[in-house]
Amino acid sequence: DAGVTQSPTHLIKTRGQQVTLRCSPISGHKSVSWYQQVLGQGPQFIFQYYEKEERGRGNFPDRFSARQFPNYSSELNVNALLLGDSALYLCASSLLGITGELFFGEGSRLTVL
Amino acid sequence: SQQGEEDPQALSIQEGENATMNCSYKTSINNLQWYRQNSGRGLVHLILIRSNEREKHSGRLRVTLDTSKKSSSLLITASRAADTASYFCATDATSGSRLTFGEGTQLTVNP
Numbered sequence: 362d363a364g365v366t367q368s369p370t371h372l373i374k375t376r377g378q379q380v381t382l383r384c385s386p387i388s389g390h391k392s393v394s395w396y397q398q399v400l401g402q403g404p405q406f407i408f409q410y411y412e413k414e415e416r417g418r419g420n421f422p423d424r425f426s427a428r429q430f431p432n433y434s435s436e437l438n439v440n441a442l443l444l445g446d447s448a449l450y451l452c453a454s455s456l457l458g459i460t461g462e463l464f465f466g467e468g469s470r471l472t473v474l
Numbered sequence: 475s476q477q478g479e480e481d482p483q484a485l486s487i488q489e490g491e492n493a494t495m496n497c498s499y500k501t502s503i504n505n506l507q508w509y510r511q512n513s514g515r516g517l518v519h520l521i522l523i524r525s526n527e528r529e530k531h532s533g534r535l536r537v538t539l540d541t542s543k544k545s546s547s548l549l550i551t552a553s554r555a556a557d558t559a560s561y562f563c564a565t566d567a568t569s570g571s572r573l574t575f576g577e578g579t580q581l582t583v584n585p
Contacts, residue, residue, distance in 0.1 A: 365516075394572070403562055403575040404517070417572045451516060462507070463573060465516035 363388070365454050365466035373472045374442050382437045382469045386454030392416075393435040394463065395427055396451040404451055410435060411457075439471075447473045479576050480563060486582040493550040495579040497563030498543075504566045506539055507573065508548050511560045520548075520561075555585045 366385045374380055386393050392411040396404035409417040410429035429435045433454075439446055449470050453463035481496045497506070505524045509517040523530045523539045523546065530537045536549040550557055560578045567574065 396575075403577045406572040406574060409572055419572065449514065453517075461505075462519045462522060463509075463517075464519070465509075467516045468514075470514070 365452055365464050367450075367452050367466035367469050369469055370467065371470045371472075373474060375474050376442055376444060378442050378473075379438065379440045380442060380471060382439075382450050382452075382471075384435045384437070384452030384454075384466060386433050386435070386452075387464055390454035390456050390464070391433055392455045392457065393429055393433065394453045394455070395435070395437045396453065397421075398449045398451055398468070400448070407437065442473045444473050447471060480561070480579045482579060483577070484580045484582070486584065487553055489553060489555055489583055489585050491553055491583075493553050493557070493581055493583070495548045495561050495563075495581070497546045497548070497576055499546075499563075499565045499576075500544065501565075502568045503541075504568055506537075506546050507564045507566070508535075508537060508546075509562045509564060509575075511562065511578070513559075517562065550581075553581075553583045555583050557581060557583045 368383045394409040395407040398404040406419040407421050408427040413429045424440045427437045449468040451468045453465045455463050479498050487493055505522050507522045508520040511517045521532045521537050523537050534551045539546045560580050562575050562578045564573045564575045
């Protein structure tokens with residue numbers, strides 16, 4: 362079975378631009394969570410979606426938005442990019458929600474110049 | 475903000491030795507999980523321990539949980555060079571809707 366897939370794997374943007382990151386969960390998983398991991402730090406929670414509804418939001422500005430589609434795939438959008446948005450963006454899926462094991466993708470490495 | 479704090483931040487040992495990592499957290503939890511991350515890659519789930527459990531084993535891994543002290547430890551026995559990675563604890567708080575990760579312990583196992 363395919364694991365969690367994320368695209369693109371690497372991308373470079375300039376300040377002020379917008380970026381869309383994509384995530385396909387494991388088949389049958391209805392929950393998707395997004396995390397930001399700055400180099401040398403632990404992952405920071407951004408969003409959690411379950412059954413296409415937002416169930417949790419971390420301490421991130423409104424420049425960050427996300428959605429989940431009927432097939433349970435998800436997109437994370439970041440507008441007006443700042444240098445500090447440079448990070449590894451991780452998507453994780455789970456069967457029922459966040460109480461239990463999360464299955465992570467390999468991440469999208471975003472560099473903002 | 476980070477719920478969990480791992481200790482030590484970095485640990486270097488020889489192959490065959492045991493590695494112990496500790497995690498402290500701040501609020502009541504449903505469960506605590508440990509994840510492993512190879513450099514720049516995604517995280518891999520290692521083990522989950524529920525708040526009503528005190529100890530759990532999985533292969534060479536042993537996890538303990540002390541809810542009165544709000545702390546957990548991960549023991550890796552007979553370490554191998556392939557165990558070199560960052561290890562994170564993550565908590566599922568009773569009041570939250572997210573899994574909150576600590577800053578991690580960088581483990582280096584020298585062959």
